[in-house]
Amino acid sequence: MSLPDRPFAAVLFDMDGTLVDSTAAIARCWTTWATEHGITAEALVAAHGHGRPAAEIVRDLVGARLAEQAAARITELEVADVDGVVQLPGVPQLLAAVPAGRWAVVTSCSRPLADARRHAAGLPEPAVLVTYDDVTRGKPDPECFVLGARRLGVDPADCLVVEDAPAGLAAARAAGCATLAVRTTHPTGPLEADAVVDLLSHVRASADGAGVRVRIDGPRV
Structure with a gap:
């Protein structure tokens, strides 16, 4: 498994288990x-x-x-109750490497809960936040990722989704996105994605006029 070797127009991140440990x-x-x-x-x-x-x-x-x-x-x-909600390893560095207008948070949380956990963990403000309140069908339906891409002004097929859960990965695939899975909540068993890593500290990103390039420097799973 490997990520497509191409620039992405945007990166769409799940939140719980992907960006924050809740x-x-x-x-x-x-x-x-x-x-x-x-x-x-x-x-x-x-x-x-x-x-x-x-x-x-x-x-x-x-x-x-x-x-x-x-x-x-x-x-x-x-x-x-947001006691102990923190950013997961590698998240601050990865988000800092992606331009502000090129990433979104797409979560199954309600808007109030997403805000509470983002603020507790000290996540930077995303250009776009899609919550369960914004959609009619939750993950594994692709609606949330399609909406996230649309709000960023890009095609879902040009996006990378970073997820930790099978439901979210299924939603991303159905939306036509490339997928990167992180094994924070599913340390064993299959995760169907283009690439799978243990932690986002193994992932590097860089950006230029063509888009965002993502590479894996650590061990793949």
Whole structure:
């Protein structure tokens, strides 16, 4: 597996598990939510595929009638708990190497949660932020990445998506993007992408008039 040897018009980054480590906060909040709603740990694990929007997970667990109120509660818990949310290794250097107008954050989070975690981790402001509130269908549907590319004024086929989750990678492929997977949340098992790395500290980027070039200096997986 290898990245296409060409410049990209833009890079579209997932957030949780790709740019920021929010694993502990997510576990705390969902455990509290599940206890409040009488959801077993086994049911929560079965429904909680990483990369899926919280609203869709909630609907699967509590049903359509209770979904709106239950989704509001998990949002409330997660926005309030950003303790320990930090940038993952290599992220500051990689984002600094990509021109500000050439990258976006495309996340399954709601807008309030995305803002809370970005600010907690100290991420720079993206030129474009696409959240679950901006789309009608969450990952693995490609709508979010198509929208991110459109808002940057580029073709999705000219974009690289950086993701950590199978749902997000499937969405990126369906949008026609090149894909780079990072093994932060899925350290084992297959990740279908053009290239896979353990951490973004193994990735380098440079930009010129032709676009953004991305290369892998560390071990591929």
